[in-house]
Amino acid sequence: VTKRVLLLDDDDVNLVTFGALLEDAGFAVVTAGSLTAARAAMALERFDLAILDVHVGNELGTTLIPEIRKAFPGIPIAILSGSLKTEDVSGADVALAKADDPARLLTRLTELMRHS
Amino acid sequence: VIPIPAELRAVRETFIVEETRSSLRHALRNKLGAIRNCAFFLSRKVGATPLAKEEPRVAQFFALIETQIDEMNKIVDVTPSTEATGGVADVDANQVVRQLIGRLGILERSRIRGPEDGRNPVRANALELELLIFCLVENALEAIPTEGAVRVDIGRGDDKVWIDVVDDGPGLEGDARERALEPFFTTRPGHAGCGLNVARRLAGRADGTIELLAAAPRGLRARVALPLPGSGAVP
Numbered sequence: 252v253t254k255r256v257l258l259l260d261d262d263d264v265n266l267v268t269f270g271a272l273l274e275d276a277g278f279a280v281v282t283a284g285s286l287t288a289a290r291a292a293m294a295l296e297r298f299d300l301a302i303l304d305v306h307v308g309n310e311l312g313t314t315l316i317p318e319i320r321k322a323f324p325g326i327p328i329a330i331l332s333g334s335l336k337t338e339d340v341s342g343a344d345v346a347l348a349k350a351d352d353p354a355r356l357l358t359r360l361t362e363l364m365r366h367s
Numbered sequence: 368v369i370p371i372p373a374e375l376r377a378v379r380e381t382f383i384v385e386e387t388r389s390s391l392r393h394a395l396r397n398k399l400g401a402i403r404n405c406a407f408f409l410s411r412k413v414g415a416t417p418l419a420k421e422e423p424r425v426a427q428f429f430a431l432i433e434t435q436i437d438e439m440n441k442i443v444d445v446t447p448s449t450e451a452t453g454g455v456a457d458v459d460a461n462q463v464v465r466q467l468i469g470r471l472g473i474l475e476r477s478r479i480r481g482p483e484d485g486r487n488p489v490r491a492n493a494l495e496l497e498l499l500i501f502c503l504v505e506n507a508l509e510a511i512p513t514e515g516a517v518r519v520d521i522g523r524g525d526d527k528v529w530i531d532v533v534d535d536g537p538g539l540e541g542d543a544r545e546r547a548l549e550p551f552f553t554t555r556p557g558h559a560g561c562g563l564n565v566a567r568r569l570a571g572r573a574d575g576t577i578e579l580l581a582a583a584p585r586g587l588r589a590r591v592a593l594p595l596p597g598s599g600a601v602p
Binding site: 262264265268269271272275306333349350352353354 | 392393396397398399400401403404405407408411436440
């Protein structure tokens with residue numbers, strides 16, 4: 252069964268490029284460029300994995316974590332950030348760096364899904 | 368322009384550079400990540416076609432993109448240096464403010480009122496704390512170029528010390544006040560917009576925060592909140 256991923260990032264290019272990698276790896280991807288768009292997507296369908304950027308416009312993607320935990324109990328949540336050293340990523344299952352090797356990012360996300 | 372005391376000048380330059388680098392770092396990491404993702408996607412697709420065998424430079428150039436991105440990430444990944452200021456200690460915020468006012472020139476000193484006495488200890492680097500307050504005082508004095516006054520108030524709560532730098536200038540309204548702590552945002556022509564942002568970075572290094580509030584009856588109140596030594600609290 253194809254796993255559904257919610258990908259939140261305010262950078263359109265990142266949504267397109269990382270979204271393409273996830274689709275190529277077999278995921279069905281729904282992209283959201285804002286917290287409002289992410290909440291709208293969550294109200295419409297179920298997800299098996301959430302990947303959140305930290306800084307989304309003037310908001311923090313991490314504020315969605317409790318809402319995701321409540322709406323979809325048990326699904327893994329990954330933070331995909333540009334500045335892991337300085338950001339609070341508590342509450343997520345894994346924190347990944349945007350600068351990391353894409354092959355390694357996909358491997359970690361696949362493993363995360365396998366163990367969830 | 369308010370003359371900066373010589374003791375603080377080098378420290379401020381360090382943090383302006385760091386603030387600039389930090390802004391670039393975030394933007395560049397996103398861009399580099401996108402380029403890397405594109406290259407990875409294309410290399411997988413092209414690698415499965417005859418072109419990859421016919422033209423060895425295809426694989427070579429994809430590898431080159433990877434190494435160049437790694438190099439650029441290393442350039443932007445340099446962390447802030449604390450060598451310019453040394454370590455942290457228990458310092459008296461009142462004394463730091465008095466020292467700063469003493470270091471400022473006669474003109475500025477006559478327009479600034481600070482705490483006459485009292486003691487409020489915070490865990491910080493004394494030079495960085497003085498620079499933080501200087502940035503706020505500088506911003507306040509620039510808001511009242513011809514007349515007006517600046518006041519530095521210090522108080523203490525259960526687990527934190529707050530330092531207020533208050534001016535009676537025109538203040539900042541709405542969007543301008545919300546954005547004033549962003550890097551390079553300014554409402555003043557000819558200004559770089561670094562001072563408040565450097566102040567925010569310095570407050571963060573002392574586990575503190577800055578907020579900008581409207582002062583009564585007019586003006587701006589820049590409030591720094593710092594944890595008391597040993598409180599373990601982050602305001």
